[in-house]
Amino acid sequence: MHINTLYLSSTSSLIDIEQGIKGLIMAVKELTVLVACSLIACATSDEFFTSTDKISQLFGEEKFLLATFSLYIDAEEEIVKRMKRDLLLLQLGTYLDPVDPEEIKDPVAALKLLIRLRAEWLSIEEYTQKSLYKDNVYQILLEYAQIPQIEDLEGAALGLISLQELYKLYPHNITKETSLNADEAYIVGLIAFRQNKFQHAFLWFLYSLDRLTEYSAITEKELLRYLSDSAYHFGSLPVAMYFGQRLLNLDPTNDEVKVLLNLYRLLRFQRTSNPDIFTLNTQSSKYETLCRGEIDERTSKRQRALSCRYSTGGGNPRLMYAPVKEEVEWDEPRIIRYHDIISDREIEILKNISRPLLSRSETKGGVSKIRTSQSVFLKDDNTVVARVNQRIADITGLSMKSAEGLHVQNYGIGGKYEPHYDEWDDENGRIATFLIYMSDVEIGGSTVFPKVGVSLKPKQGSAVFWYNLRKNGNVDLNTEHAGCPVFRGNKWVANKWIHEFGQEFRRPCSLSYSE
Numbered sequence: 392m393h394i395n396t397l398y399l400s401s402t403s404s405l406i407d408i409e410q411g412i413k414g415l416i417m418a419v420k421e422l423t424v425l426v427a428c429s430l431i432a433c434a435t436s437d438e439f440f441t442s443t444d445k446i447s448q449l450f451g452e453e454k455f456l457l458a459t460f461s462l463y464i465d466a467e468e469e470i471v472k473r474m475k476r477d478l479l480l481l482q483l484g485t486y487l488d489p490v491d492p493e494e495i496k497d498p499v500a501a502l503k504l505l506i507r508l509r510a511e512w513l514s515i516e517e518y519t520q521k522s523l524y525k526d527n528v529y530q531i532l533l534e535y536a537q538i539p540q541i542e543d544l545e546g547a548a549l550g551l552i553s554l555q556e557l558y559k560l561y562p563h564n565i566t567k568e569t570s571l572n573a574d575e576a577y578i579v580g581l582i583a584f585r586q587n588k589f590q591h592a593f594l595w596f597l598y599s600l601d602r603l604t605e606y607s608a609i610t611e612k613e614l615l616r617y618l619s620d621s622a623y624h625f626g627s628l629p630v631a632m633y634f635g636q637r638l639l640n641l642d643p644t645n646d647e648v649k650v651l652l653n654l655y656r657l658l659r660f661q662r663t664s665n666p667d668i669f670t671l672n673t674q675s676s677k678y679e680t681l682c683r684g685e686i687d688e689r690t691s692k693r694q695r696a697l698s699c700r701y702s703t704g705g706g707n708p709r710l711m712y713a714p715v716k717e718e719v720e721w722d723e724p725r726i727i728r729y730h731d732i733i734s735d736r737e738i739e740i741l742k743n744i745s746r747p748l749l750s751r752s753e754t755k756g757g758v759s760k761i762r763t764s765q766s767v768f769l770k771d772d773n774t775v776v777a778r779v780n781q782r783i784a785d786i787t788g789l790s791m792k793s794a795e796g797l798h799v800q801n802y803g804i805g806g807k808y809e810p811h812y813d814e815w816d817d818e819n820g821r822i823a824t825f826l827i828y829m830s831d832v833e834i835g836g837s838t839v840f841p842k843v844g845v846s847l848k849p850k851q852g853s854a855v856f857w858y859n860l861r862k863n864g865n866v867d868l869n870t871e872h873a874g875c876p877v878f879r880g881n882k883w884v885a886n887k888w889i890h891e892f893g894q895e896f897r898r899p900c901s902l903s904y905s906e
Contacts, residue, residue, distance in 0.1 A: 474518055481511050496833065496880045498554060498804045499569040502547045505539045506575055512538045548582040550763060550805030552591050554835075554876050557679050559671050562598035573599045573607040577614070584621060593621035593630075593668050612641055619651070627668040628659045678810050681839040681846045682875035690844040697722060702729075707785045715786055721845045724869050726857045729786060733779060733852055738829045740775045742883060745799040752800060754811070761809040764874075768796035783825050783887050787856060790893035793819060799829075802836065802882040808874035810841055813888060814859040814866050822894055825887040827854040835878035842869045849882060860891070862901035 438445075485507075495501050555565060562576065571579070580595030600614045615638040622631035632655045639648045675683075701714035716730035749765035751758055769776045776797050784791045813824045826838065828849040838847045838855065847855055861867050874884075 470518075477514060477518075481514060497569050498547075498551055498878070499566050499571065501804050502544075502551055502579075503569065503571065503575060505544055505547050506578060509539045509541075509544060544578065545582050546763070547804045548579045549586065549760075550803060550876075551579060552583055552586075552588060552805075553807065554805045554878055555591060555671075557682055557876055558835075558878060559673060559683075561671065562594050566598075571598070571602075573602040573604065574609055576602065577609045580617065580621075584617065587624075589621045589625040590668055590671070593618060593625060596621060612638060615641070616648075619648075622668055623651075623655065625668050626662070626664065626666050628655050628662060629665065630668055631655050632659070677841040677844070678839060678873055681841060681844065682835065682837060682873075684837075684846065686846060687844050693722075694720065694845075702786070704786050705788045707788065709781075709785045720847055720855065721840070721843060724840075724843070724857055724867050726840070726845065726847070726855060728847065728850075728853055728855045730850075730853045732782060732786065732854050733827055733829075735852070737775050737779065738851070738883070741769070741779075741797075741799055741829065741885060744769060744773060744776075745801070749799075749801060752808075755815050761807075761811070763804075763806045764800045764802040764808065766798055766800040768798050770796060779827075779885070780887070783889075787823065787825060787889070789823060789889050789897055791887075791889070793890040793892035795821075795888045795890070798886040798888070800884050800886070802874070802877050805876045805878075806836075806874075806882060807876040810871050810873040812859065812866060812871055814870075819890045819892045820860060820864075821888045822860045822891045822898070823856065823858045823889040825854055825856045825889065827885040827887075828852070829883035829885055830881055832877055832880035832882045834880065835875050836880060836882040837875045838872055839875055840869065840872045842871050849884070858898075862898065863903060864891075864900060 495504065551565065554560065555562075562571075562579075576595050576599035580592045580599060583589075583595060584592035596614050596617045599609065600611070600618070603609070603611060603614065615634050619631045619634040619638060622628070622634065632652060635648055635652045635655065639645060639652065642648070697719040699716070699718045702717040703710040703714045715732055718728045718730065720726040720728050745767050748767040750767065752762050752764045752766040753759070754762050771777050771780060779797060780791050780794075813821045815821065828851055830849065831851045832849045836849050838849070839845065857870055859867060859870050874882075
């Protein structure tokens with residue numbers, strides 16, 4: 392089933408569209424319009440005033456014309472009644488499945504909203520495209536309504552799956568606070584299947600099967616087929632055979648399933664391994680373990696020995712009477728957190744400036760799946776932006792003349808930036824990074840340094856600072872870092888990437904290989 396068709400069928404299950412009646416109404420409508428147009432055409436091709444007999448025949452034609460027009464009006468009224476009924480049912484869906492704007496921090500709630508709005512749009516589109524005023528209504532909707540596209544649903548589902556992969560979550564775990572119905576779960580499974588994530592696809596199809604009702608658009612036969620296929624592609628032939636046999640019991644005449652079952656039986660004796668499709672793999676990279684908060688005890692002990700102090704940025708006059716709170720998060724490479732360096736009011740102003748300008752974040756190679764967020768570079772012509780930039784210069788003691796603009800980011804469902812270096816090896820490299828946290832994040836969203844085992848939790852109003860380059864100009868390989876997937880919350884950050892040019896006397900170079 393094509394995914395676009397699925398969304399439409401999901402809508403149909405919600406509003407219970409009677410396709411036969413609708414087709415009949417549309418047929419009547421088209422017929423009456425055709426008859427009316429034919430009458431007009433006939434009227435314009437004949438001459439009446441020159442024949443009294445023809446004029447007298449117009450009494451009958453008039454009755455037929457008005458009766459036809461009345462039939463057309465009845466058909467239109469019936470369509471309006473159906474549209475009002477469908478509108479009420481769509482509105483009922485928003486009451487039965489409310490999404491508080493504050494609760495959109497939950498990735499499952501966000502996915503449900505995207506699916507619901509997409510389904511509502513397809514229902515509305517179906518009517519407006521067939522309206523006599525479709526050019527006006529449809530174009531207004533296209534121009535002013537912000538409608539999620541197929542890519543949004545696919546991206547949201549993949550974000551959900553990436554959270555499962557990193558935090559080792561099953562569908563019933565990740566939907567603990569916000570559940571999905573059978574059709575919604577099927578969508579997630581279908582997208583996982585198409586991305587060759589067969590284990591996650593299987594688990595979502597199984598979740599969907601458990602929630603199947605008489606009102607679901609997806610059928611038991613379709614789910615059993617996908618369950619069998621997912622298990623086969625994953626390599627679990629006994630499970631593929633089990634669900635294939637269940638499908639054959641429902642549909643004994645299905646010759647294709649019979650052939651597949653015979654194939655599975657043949658392959659079963661040739662396979663030496665039988666992976667467990669019901670249990671997620673627990674092996675993880677250092678990046679993943681840090682994101683889950685699994686910190687090595689030696690790292691924790693070393694961090695506890697580090698210090699906090701008030702800093703004047705090396706004697707900066709602006710900080711002499713208002714020093715900043717400085718906390719050393721790690722000593723090599725030196726990673727420093729500054730507390731309360733930006734106010735809540737300044738944060739809201741930066742967010743409001745950025746919202747209409749946000750677009751998909753890119754890596755050096757362009758748009759990439761390793762980075763799922765939206766961002767914008769803000770110019771210094773805004774008072775708050777200029778004030779924040781000056782504050783960064785005061786704290787770090789570095790020149791901002793060659794620095795990039797303040798880069799504000801907002802992360803999406805499972806939003807992340809996988810391990811990377813900020814330094815891009817260009818002629819005027821990024822010597823340092825100043826990362827401002829503009830929000831707290833309930834679960835996930837930490838900044839982690841896999842090479843040294845450090846994890847920094849976002850704290851609104853604070854910022855972390857580190858040098859990407861050593862004093863000898865080489866990249867500090869220990870500064871590889873990542874933004875962990877946001878599990879619950881709304882993550883906002885602002886980056887200031889400071890470049891080498893202009894720092895010659897502020898951070899002198901060294902000829903030593905070790906510095």
